[in-house]
Amino acid sequence: MVVIHGVSLTPRFTLPSRPLNTGFNAGNSTLSFFFKKHPLSRKIFAGKQSAEFDSSSQAISASEKVLVPDNLDDDPRGFSQIFDLESQTMEYTEAVRTEDQTMNVVKERGVKPRIVPPPGDGKKIYEIDPMLRTYNNHLDYRYGQYKRLREEIDKYEGGLEAFSRGYEKLGFSRSDAGITYREWAPGAKAASLIGDFNNWNSNADIMTRNEFGVWEIFLPNNTDGSPAIPHGSRVKIRMDTPSGIKDSIPAWIKFSVQAPGEIPFNGIYYDPPEEEKYVFKHPQPKRPKSLRIYEAHVGMSSTEPMVNTYANFRDDVLPRIKKLGYNAVQIMAIQEHSYYASFGYHVTNFFAPSSRCGTPEELKSLIDRAHELGLVVLMDIVHSHASKNTLDGLNMFDGTDAHYFHSGPRGYHWMWDSRLFNYGSWEVLRYLLSNARWWLEEYKFDGFRFDGVTSMMYTHHGLSVGFTGNYTEYFGLETDVDAVNYLMLVNDMIHGLYPEAITVGEDVSGMPTFCIPVQDGGVGFDYRLHMAIADKWIEMLKKRDEDWQMGDIIYTLTNRRWSEKCISYAESHDQALVGDKTIAFWLMDKDMYDFMAVDRPSTPLIDRGIALHKMIRLITMGLGGEGYLNFMGNEFGHPEWIDFPRGEQRLSDGSVIPGNNFSYDKCRRRFDLGDADYLRYRGLQEFDQAMQHLEENYGFMTSEHQFISRKDEADRVIVFERGDLVFVFNFHWTSSYFDYRIGCSKPGKYKIVLDSDDPLFGGFNRLDRKAEYFTYDGLYDERPCSFMVYAPCRTAVVYALANHD
Numbered sequence: 001m002v003v004i005h006g007v008s009l010t011p012r013f014t015l016p017s018r019p020l021n022t023g024f025n026a027g028n029s030t031l032s033f034f035f036k037k038h039p040l041s042r043k044i045f046a047g048k049q050s051a052e053f054d055s056s057s058q059a060i061s062a063s064e065k066v067l068v069p070d071n072l073d074d075d076p077r078g079f080s081q082i083f084d085l086e087s088q089t090m091e092y093t094e095a096v097r098t099e100d101q102t103m104n105v106v107k108e109r110g111v112k113p114r115i116v117p118p119p120g121d122g123k124k125i126y127e128i129d130p131m132l133r134t135y136n137n138h139l140d141y142r143y144g145q146y147k148r149l150r151e152e153i154d155k156y157e158g159g160l161e162a163f164s165r166g167y168e169k170l171g172f173s174r175s176d177a178g179i180t181y182r183e184w185a186p187g188a189k190a191a192s193l194i195g196d197f198n199n200w201n202s203n204a205d206i207m208t209r210n211e212f213g214v215w216e217i218f219l220p221n222n223t224d225g226s227p228a229i230p231h232g233s234r235v236k237i238r239m240d241t242p243s244g245i246k247d248s249i250p251a252w253i254k255f256s257v258q259a260p261g262e263i264p265f266n267g268i269y270y271d272p273p274e275e276e277k278y279v280f281k282h283p284q285p286k287r288p289k290s291l292r293i294y295e296a297h298v299g300m301s302s303t304e305p306m307v308n309t310y311a312n313f314r315d316d317v318l319p320r321i322k323k324l325g326y327n328a329v330q331i332m333a334i335q336e337h338s339y340y341a342s343f344g345y346h347v348t349n350f351f352a353p354s355s356r357c358g359t360p361e362e363l364k365s366l367i368d369r370a371h372e373l374g375l376v377v378l379m380d381i382v383h384s385h386a387s388k389n390t391l392d393g394l395n396m397f398d399g400t401d402a403h404y405f406h407s408g409p410r411g412y413h414w415m416w417d418s419r420l421f422n423y424g425s426w427e428v429l430r431y432l433l434s435n436a437r438w439w440l441e442e443y444k445f446d447g448f449r450f451d452g453v454t455s456m457m458y459t460h461h462g463l464s465v466g467f468t469g470n471y472t473e474y475f476g477l478e479t480d481v482d483a484v485n486y487l488m489l490v491n492d493m494i495h496g497l498y499p500e501a502i503t504v505g506e507d508v509s510g511m512p513t514f515c516i517p518v519q520d521g522g523v524g525f526d527y528r529l530h531m532a533i534a535d536k537w538i539e540m541l542k543k544r545d546e547d548w549q550m551g552d553i554i555y556t557l558t559n560r561r562w563s564e565k566c567i568s569y570a571e572s573h574d575q576a577l578v579g580d581k582t583i584a585f586w587l588m589d590k591d592m593y594d595f596m597a598v599d600r601p602s603t604p605l606i607d608r609g610i611a612l613h614k615m616i617r618l619i620t621m622g623l624g625g626e627g628y629l630n631f632m633g634n635e636f637g638h639p640e641w642i643d644f645p646r647g648e649q650r651l652s653d654g655s656v657i658p659g660n661n662f663s664y665d666k667c668r669r670r671f672d673l674g675d676a677d678y679l680r681y682r683g684l685q686e687f688d689q690a691m692q693h694l695e696e697n698y699g700f701m702t703s704e705h706q707f708i709s710r711k712d713e714a715d716r717v718i719v720f721e722r723g724d725l726v727f728v729f730n731f732h733w734t735s736s737y738f739d740y741r742i743g744c745s746k747p748g749k750y751k752i753v754l755d756s757d758d759p760l761f762g763g764f765n766r767l768d769r770k771a772e773y774f775t776y777d778g779l780y781d782e783r784p785c786s787f788m789v790y791a792p793c794r795t796a797v798v799y800a801l802a803n804h805d
Contacts, residue, residue, distance in 0.1 A: 174227065184213055321375060385418040415463060567625055703722060751771075
């Protein structure tokens with residue numbers, strides 16, 4: 001334990017003399033690799049088999065042997081032995097030949113191999129935010145640990161680029177000679193590969209264990225040259241563990257499915273023939289300067305009560321997203337999860353796309369189609385926790401509590417009922433870094449939205465903690481330095497190898513340096529989700545209009561760190577879940593069921609709701625950040641919440657959570673409502689589309705110019721400039737203002753470029769959109785010019801210079 005000016009910090013990455021952390025009896029050490037201090041004579045090591053797994057017919061082949069060098073000080077981590085390419089086996093020879101051929105192609109074509117640049121000095125954060133100097137001991141320690149990690153990865157793994165390709169060695173890999181399967185399970189006493197290919201015979205294909213806890217087996221091709229495991233067949237690993245005999249889905253499995261009538265999932269050996277593999281046809285789009293995200297869940301994207309498919313989403317929803325004017329789609333629930341109602345956040349198989357929606361090839365086709373439309377595709381990735389399932393997930397994988405996760409209470413999230421990763425474990429780092437790399441490399445995702453980052457960065461996981469912005473809340477004993485180091489590693493890896501990739505972090509705490517590059521001492525995200533905005537709108541909607549404070553709205557929207565970009569949103573999927581309400585439902589409630597037809601009289605509640613729904617979204621986009629997010633269906637005020645099909649749940653404390661009889665009725669999106677020209681939903685959708693195209697034309701979200709010239713509590717008026725636009729919001733419920741003077745920065749003739757009162761958007765047509773507005777010289781509201789406008793009640797109007805191109 002190191003104490004620095006009263007801040008106690010545990011140096012996680014010490015190097016005790018032990019070959020490999022077994023994962024269940026490692027004391028206070030958190031690394032899964034260690035030095036061997038004493039030299040060993042060169043020998044061939046093969047793990048012993050337990051009596052239960054012994055078979056007289058099983059001989060240890062050359063492919064199951066692992067070479068150990070004469071002196072482990074030359075390779076103290078021991079990982080080159082685990083995957084020693086000098087082993088006298090055909091698959092290793094083929095691997096070496098393939099690598100050599102690849103390098104020759106790289107040299108011939110003059111293509112530079114991808115590398116992650118070395119760390120910087122991590123000091124620029126103090127220039128960006130001088131207040132951080134008070135906490136330089138913590139921040140320098142954090143960055144020192146990160147640099148040390150990078151140095152060790154460079155020395156013992158060949159760099160972050162190689163380290164993040166763990167999926168090429170662990171799990172299933174195929175060569176011309178056969179299939180090799182490897183699994184890190186140090187707690188297991190014996191293991192065998194079972195599946196359809198060997199009639200689930202646990203004595204047929206027994207695996208061997210090296211001294212580092214990696215189990216391995218090589219299955220040569222059949223005599224006709226076909227692979228020993230057919231594509232699409234079920235596979236599992238059977239282990240004799242401290243908790244007993246258990247069958248598990250391989251941790252690195254690329255696909256898993258749930259058979260009809262069965263509860264556990266089965267791992268699938270996924271290696272389709274070349275003619276069945278999807279070939280990407282379209283280049284990935286460049287990173288957009290202005291990020292406008294359409295958050296979507298493939299399974300619930302149908303208008304019908306069903307689990308939708310990747311193919312249907314590709315054909316039906318992607319063109320809709322493009323037409324609406326968004327330039328990015330963020331897809332939820334991609335990683336396989338056994339419980340559909342978890343919304344994809346209780347992941348069981350991290351490398352496998354959800355089989356409910358189709359095959360991996362169909363997911364690739366979806367992403368390729370998005371690229372054809374010019375949409376970047378972000379994946380909602382979950383590295384903050386994992387399902388506690390033991391049969392089809394990582395929990396107790398090798399029979400121990402501390403394999404991939406922290407042991408005891410630290411490894412359990414009581415609110416989420418899930419397991420928490422040990423980010424100080426070398427093999428966990430390999431697993432998670434490789435997982436992020438896999439989705440970028442194999443599926444061509446353009447980046448990630450990292451879920452639950454606040455939970456990762458603090459040992460209290462942000463539970464029952466009200467972050468006030470005091471820096472002591474971020475840099476103390478409750479900060480999980482291991483987790484922050486992992487986030488730095490994964491951001492550095494992603495941005496180093498994929499410069500156009502985008503990373504967004506879901507953080508409610510406001511951690512300083514969150515969106516500053518790692519080389520400058522930051523955590524490395526491109527954007528932070530501005531989560532406080534949605535909470536503020538719910539808080540406001542619980543009040544009367546008379547109690548809304550303009551200054552309170554502005555403060556929440558603009559309260560973000562300088563030079564750190566944010567994604568703003570009025571509501572995401574969180575506000576649409578059962579038990580909560582969308583903004584539209586807060587505003588209009590049950591009137592939405594009876595008074596949304598344009599040929600029927602409206603109600604005051606509907607009129608108010610439609611007007612404020614548009615204003616809330618526009619001011620959020622205008623002031624809230626450098627990017628914008630909308631959850632599918634909310635663009636037209638979807639009338640229903642989301643309720644996934646589920647049965648009754650009985651909790652350990654005896655309480656019961658009622659189900660919905662496994663109904664899909666509210667697990668869909670009624671896009672037909674937004675498209676119907678005879679319903680008022682259509683106007684809300686048209687306005688959302690107009691907002692996106694306004695940003696596309698003027699780029700106001702990414703402009704450095706932002707000035708709030710008026711926040712009038714009496715008039716309920718907010719006026720601000722963003723880029724070259726002037727925004728005027730009148731939140732008053734009855735008062736409209738004629739000849740209302742507003743300030744501006746540039747002289748000239750102005751015109752209306754967006755008007756929420758336009759009949760196309762369900763408004764009352766109180767403004768002349770062809771009118772011209774000429775400026776007056778002279779200081780007004782601290783602006784050098786001004787012009788007069790008409791500001792009807794409950795309207796938002798955007799003005800631009802008439803000569804704008």
